[in-house]
Amino acid sequence: MQAELTGYNFAYLDEQTKRMIRRGLLKAVAVPGLQVPFGGREMPLPYGWGTGGIQVTASVIGSDDVLKVIDQGADDTTNAVSIRHFFARTAGVETTEVTEEASLIQTRHRIPESPLSEGQILIYQVPIPEPLRFIEPRETETRKMHALTEYGVMHVKLYEDIAQFGQISTAYAYPVLVNGRYVMDPSPIPKFDNPKMHQSPALQLFGAGREKRLYAVPPYTDVISLDFEDHPFEIQSWDEDCALCGATDSFLDEVIINDAGERMFVCSDTHYCRQNRDASDG
Amino acid sequence: MRRITVEQVSKTFVLHNQGGVRLPVLDQVSFQVDAGECVVLYGPSGCGKSSLLKMLFGNYLADGGSIRIHADQGETDLVAAHPHQVLELRRHTLGFVSQFLRVIPRVSTWDLVAEPLSRQGVEADEINSRVEQMLRRLNLPESLWSLAPATFSGGEQQRVNIARSMIVDYPILLLDEPTASLDAANRDVVAALIQEARDRGAALVGIFHDDALRTRLADRLIHLEAVSEF
Amino acid sequence: MDKPILTAREVTRAYTPDQGCLGVSLDVWPGEVLGIVGESGSGKSTLLRLLSGQESADSGSILFLDRAGTPIELTETPESALRYLGRTEFGIIHQNPRDGLRLRISAGGNIGERLMGVGNRHYGDIRAIAESWLTEVEIDPARIDGKPLHFSGGMQQRLQIARNLVTNPRLVFMDEPTGGLDVSVQAKLLDTLKRLVHDLGIAVIIVTHDMGVARLLADRLLVMKQGRVIESGLTDQVLDDPHAAYTQQLVASILQVN
Numbered sequence: 082m083q084a085e086l087t088g089y090n091f092a093y094l095d096e097q098t099k100r101m102i103r104r105g106l107l108k109a110v111a112v113p114g115l116q117v118p119f120g121g122r123e124m125p126l127p128y129g130w131g132t133g134g135i136q137v138t139a140s141v142i143g144s145d146d147v148l149k150v151i152d153q154g155a156d157d158t159t160n161a162v163s164i165r166h167f168f169a170r171t172a173g174v175e176t177t178e179v180t181e182e183a184s185l186i187q188t189r190h191r192i193p194e195s196p197l198s199e200g201q202i203l204i205y206q207v208p209i210p211e212p213l214r215f216i217e218p219r220e221t222e223t224r225k226m227h228a229l230t231e232y233g234v235m236h237v238k239l240y241e242d243i244a245q246f247g248q249i250s251t252a253y254a255y256p257v258l259v260n261g262r263y264v265m266d267p268s269p270i271p272k273f274d275n276p277k278m279h280q281s282p283a284l285q286l287f288g289a290g291r292e293k294r295l296y297a298v299p300p301y302t303d304v305i306s307l308d309f310e311d312h313p314f315e316i317q318s319w320d321e322d323c324a325l326c327g328a329t330d331s332f333l334d335e336v337i338i339n340d341a342g343e344r345m346f347v348c349s350d351t352h353y354c355r356q357n358r359d360a361s362d363g
Numbered sequence: 364m365r366r367i368t369v370e371q372v373s374k375t376f377v378l379h380n381q382g383g384v385r386l387p388v389l390d391q392v393s394f395q396v397d398a399g400e401c402v403v404l405y406g407p408s409g410c411g412k413s414s415l416l417k418m419l420f421g422n423y424l425a426d427g428g429s430i431r432i433h434a435d436q437g438e439t440d441l442v443a444a445h446p447h448q449v450l451e452l453r454r455h456t457l458g459f460v461s462q463f464l465r466v467i468p469r470v471s472t473w474d475l476v477a478e479p480l481s482r483q484g485v486e487a488d489e490i491n492s493r494v495e496q497m498l499r500r501l502n503l504p505e506s507l508w509s510l511a512p513a514t515f516s517g518g519e520q521q522r523v524n525i526a527r528s529m530i531v532d533y534p535i536l537l538l539d540e541p542t543a544s545l546d547a548a549n550r551d552v553v554a555a556l557i558q559e560a561r562d563r564g565a566a567l568v569g570i571f572h573d574d575a576l577r578t579r580l581a582d583r584l585i586h587l588e589a590v591s592e593f
Numbered sequence: 594m595d596k597p598i599l600t601a602r603e604v605t606r607a608y609t610p611d612q613g614c615l616g617v618s619l620d621v622w623p624g625e626v627l628g629i630v631g632e633s634g635s636g637k638s639t640l641l642r643l644l645s646g647q648e649s650a651d652s653g654s655i656l657f658l659d660r661a662g663t664p665i666e667l668t669e670t671p672e673s674a675l676r677y678l679g680r681t682e683f684g685i686i687h688q689n690p691r692d693g694l695r696l697r698i699s700a701g702g703n704i705g706e707r708l709m710g711v712g713n714r715h716y717g718d719i720r721a722i723a724e725s726w727l728t729e730v731e732i733d734p735a736r737i738d739g740k741p742l743h744f745s746g747g748m749q750q751r752l753q754i755a756r757n758l759v760t761n762p763r764l765v766f767m768d769e770p771t772g773g774l775d776v777s778v779q780a781k782l783l784d785t786l787k788r789l790v791h792d793l794g795i796a797v798i799i800v801t802h803d804m805g806v807a808r809l810l811a812d813r814l815l816v817m818k819q820g821r822v823i824e825s826g827l828t829d830q831v832l833d834d835p836h837a838a839y840t841q842q843l844v845a846s847i848l849q850v851n
Contacts, residue, residue: 229676231676233708233711236709240709244702245699308714310715310716379837379842380838422827424836
């Protein structure tokens with residue numbers, strides 16, 4: 082644990098900014114799936130590294146929170162380590178790698194395997210918040226489409242997948258319908274994680290730094306993945322088990338382990354994997 | 364039974380793009396046509412025969428007077444009628460046989476001839492037998508039936524046009540020199556078709572430059588004179 | 594059949610006091626093709642956008658009779674309802690297929706979009722309907738997964754027609770649908786249009802400056818000049834016996850073929 086920095090406001094952002102973001106978050110929670118604009122600040126890291134997620138975390142974190150940060154499921158990648166250190170130093174909060182111990186979890190591209198519980202907040206880093214952007218470049222038009230629930234084009238995307246690949250090949254950032262009203266981009270999490278968003282006891286907050294948008298899914302909200310009647314939503318599955326912990330129910334990364342091209346499959350959620358191994362060792 | 368009542372019909376063309384020249388062609392023309400008679404418009408070239416015939420079809424608009432068409436469904440004044448009424452009259456009551464076929468790209472001879480029947484909602488079987496009968500009667504070789512008439516000779520195109528406009532038993536037939544450019548054999552076929560139409564009770568109004576044909580078909584002549592400039 | 598499907602009265606949208614669309618009144622009846630002719634800048638395209646709800650009028654009334662026979666005053670209808678009408682009751686064929694198609698989405702996806710937009714969620718059904726519509730507009734159904742980006746202009750225009758007609762609209766707006774096409778391709782497209790309009794009994798308002806297109810497709814014509822309707826009537830009557838000076842000029846400028 083590094084020493085807390087002095088000379089900065091608690092959690093780096095000034096209080097006015099945090100209040101502004103919290104007001105945006107309140108609106109986002111009140112209207113699940115609605116994209117709320119906010120006055121994004123310059124952060125001491127580049128766009129694309131989690132500036133949106135960091136601003137949300139900075140706005141909701143308190144001194145008694147316990148923070149976990151993951152990047153692609155791992156607690157020990159550069160990005161996750163940097164952000165964890167950032168808050169340890171600017172807010173002096175306790176950090177953890179244990180999913181169950183964390184009150185705040187900032188994530189890039191994964192939802193932890195361990196079930197979340199009431200009182201926990203999951204904060205997603207979002208690159209492109211607009212699920213309709215792929216087909217409609219005009220912001221005025223996408224806003225209108227949301228306002229009027231003109232979501233036919235979302236299915237056009239899935240139709241194209243099936244026409245081209247014989248199945249819905251969209252594997253991440255798979256669009257969902259939130260609370261029966263707004264279509265939402267769940268950020269580039271694998272569609273494997275989509276079902277975890279549905280009726281989750283945890284509060285889910287989304288921050289897009291470059292595009293300056295917030296959105297949210299309150300606890301126990303319906304989050305339904307879009308699909309066709311004759312091509313229902315399915316999650317990925319693997320023929321292999323995790324090579325390290327033997328888990329059969331987690332999202333696996335394929336890792337090349339030597340120059341001969343040999344590979345193995347391991348849990349992408351490093352904490353979950355370690356927990357499984359500790360349990361079997363114990 | 365009265366089919367057409369023309370009263371006090373006048374027509375003047377105003378050529379705005381040629382210094383506003385006024386060309387009076389008809390002045391206060393009146394006549395009637397009954398079912399089962401063939402009336403021939405007669406007069407020197409430029410006396411407005413063709414214009415009058417076109418007015419009876421709603422193709423030209425009269426400046427004044429009235430042209431009442433007594434259809435089975437009721438009476439309509441073409442001079443005051445709404446376009447839909449005119450279209451409805453053309454669908455069921457008014458047939459126009461002219462010298463010129465307006466070629467529609469890609470539409471086959473068969474479909475062209477069948478179209479007036481299908482627009483009336485006639486059953487497909489009946490359409491097919493009537494179209495075939497008509498095409499054979501007008502000596503249009505079977506090899507042409509599936510082709511669009513764009514490449515046909517003048518006489519062939521005209522016969523397609525006659526087939527198309529006489530396939531329906533219209534109560535009123537307007538004939539604008541229907542036999543011009545036909546050979547003798549086909550002229551006889553067309554004359555016979557016209558006679559049959561009259562015998563079934565159609566009211567016919569025609570322009571025939573061919574004296575023999577005029578004598579053979581006309582029950583009555585209506586003399587038109589060139590309108591003097593005023 | 595006994596009432597107009599669209600009734601416009603004194604519709605005005607003035608860009609300048611004498612430019613735009615000025616006090617236009619017209620009726621469109623079920624199953625008829627109404628042609629609007631006039632030179633560039635005469636306000637015909639503006640009129641089309643007003644009638645189809647793509648642009649709002651300064652004044653006037655546009656009454657549309659929907660499938661259920663309910664009259665809807667388009668000038669007082671919120672945009673949400675207008676857009677819904679646009680997907681269900683209207684079709685809009687743009688002159689440039691790029692404005693009416695998604696060029697990077699497959700032909701099947703383009704046709705299917707309106708179906709999905711009104712709630713169809715069965716891939717197999719959507720695909721089957723798209724295939725039958727491709728056949729209907731004379732595109733080889735084997736091209737269903739091809740992107741319109743790689744289609745010829747004529748094919749793009751056909752696809753646009755299929756994409757619009759798939760939800761059985763009752764009123765279709767066409768703005769110079771044969772505008773950028775070769776003459777031979779034009780003829781084929783006109784033929785398809787004529788057949789579909791006749792078979793489906795849809796009402797069509799078609800804007801064109803091509804008198805040949807007007808003669809072939811339209812039952813009735815409106816002639817526009819400087820934002821106003823200066824002459825109207827049966828198509829052949831207006832073209833063969835034009836009264837207004839401007840209409841005579843238009844007709845006189847048609848190239849005579851044959």
